[in-house]
Amino acid sequence: MAGTALRGRLTWQAAKVLAVSAETATVRTVTLDVPDWPGHQAGQHVDIRLTDEDGYVAERSYSIASAPGEPVALTVERLDDGEVSPYLTDELRAGDELELRGPIGGYFVWEPEDGGPLLLLAGGSGIVPLRSILRHRERTGSTVPVRLLYSSRTLDDVIYRGELDNPAAGVEIFHTLTRHQPPGWPGYARRVDATLLAEVAWPAGLMPLAYVCGPTSFVEAVSQTLVQSGYPPQRVKTERFGGTGGT
């Protein structure tokens, strides 16, 4: 399998916070000015490093929410028992600095020449790298057909709701709300299962390219079902947020 060109050493650099905006009650998007940013691909992530007054250092990885060519933006969900995420969502404000290095990861990425049709499957904050892919598709003028299935607990937990309510031409968006649905909710109302995927996913015969991102239970169930319905495993790319549990 072909790797992306290896870059030089990934050095830590100071990034300045341009803005912090609310996506939901517990999710914020942090937009950064990174002076020497080498550019990124849709789907990649960064490491950030925080240092307290005693010299204690904490590092975490976050997916990039913005498209290549846009300022680096990270969308962070606050985990109440976490150490880093509550700082980023509740304390950080415009003008602050943090250390960052990246971009990291070259497999869970999409470029227009990778084609499609694209099937994007998000559980919770797993939407973040897929939103970068959606914006990249729109900004590059790609006409690759896209279906996005996004599983959230409630309507209030849907990240990028305004943006997703106005999809670009050729993008179909399906929501499922697993815990609570508003009266008259027209979307799905259960965890993603084989029947739901059969209704939403592109038929395997179209040779779709699938990107699955979310908690481990979501990714395991969804990717397994796709393979059982005929998707070749190498056309199903996964990114799991279990790895940042408790941060």
Added chain:
Amino acid sequence: MSPVSRGFHRRRQDPAENAGRVPPGQYVTRDFPVLSAGPTPHTPLGGWSFSVGRPGRQKTWSWAEFRALPSEDVTVDIHCVTKWTKLDTAWHGVSVDTLLDLAGHDGPFAMAHCDGGYTTNLPVEDLTGGKAWVAYAYDGQPLEPEHGGPARLLVPHLYFWKSAKWVRSLELMDTDDPGFWENYGYHIYGDPWREQRYAGD
């Protein structure tokens, strides 16, 4: 020296007994997170085999033969490049020393090949001397597929992407060719104590 992050305060206090066990940039988790680039393969044990050696002259074991090899309990700390460290994980499996003694020490480097196409490269000296295992049980239970079952490599002194899930062979080589994540910019060796996360670290 890194600049102080305004308003950031430490929230995690590792107990004293963890001192010296958590590499730089890591935090301790009690969960067992799962990370992999694609769907979890489900290989039936009847079709499973494990091979060690050069292409064309490998020693190969069936599942039954592999399970009959001498095996041992191993309790180790593991460190994932995504920053989590898990202490005192309990495994059971076959030492890679045992496998190489039977197959022949036939080269200085190894590439682990896995179901699903994943690969990772390691120096053979990091697989020998009681430092590496092919593990098929975790916490006294058969290793679950999402954690790499039926068997995964266990090389706890390197970042955990080197402990390849669903491992099926160790190919011996003359050169240290990069594997899957190593081709995507991750470090060729991956020592957590030297924080070798990415190429050039």
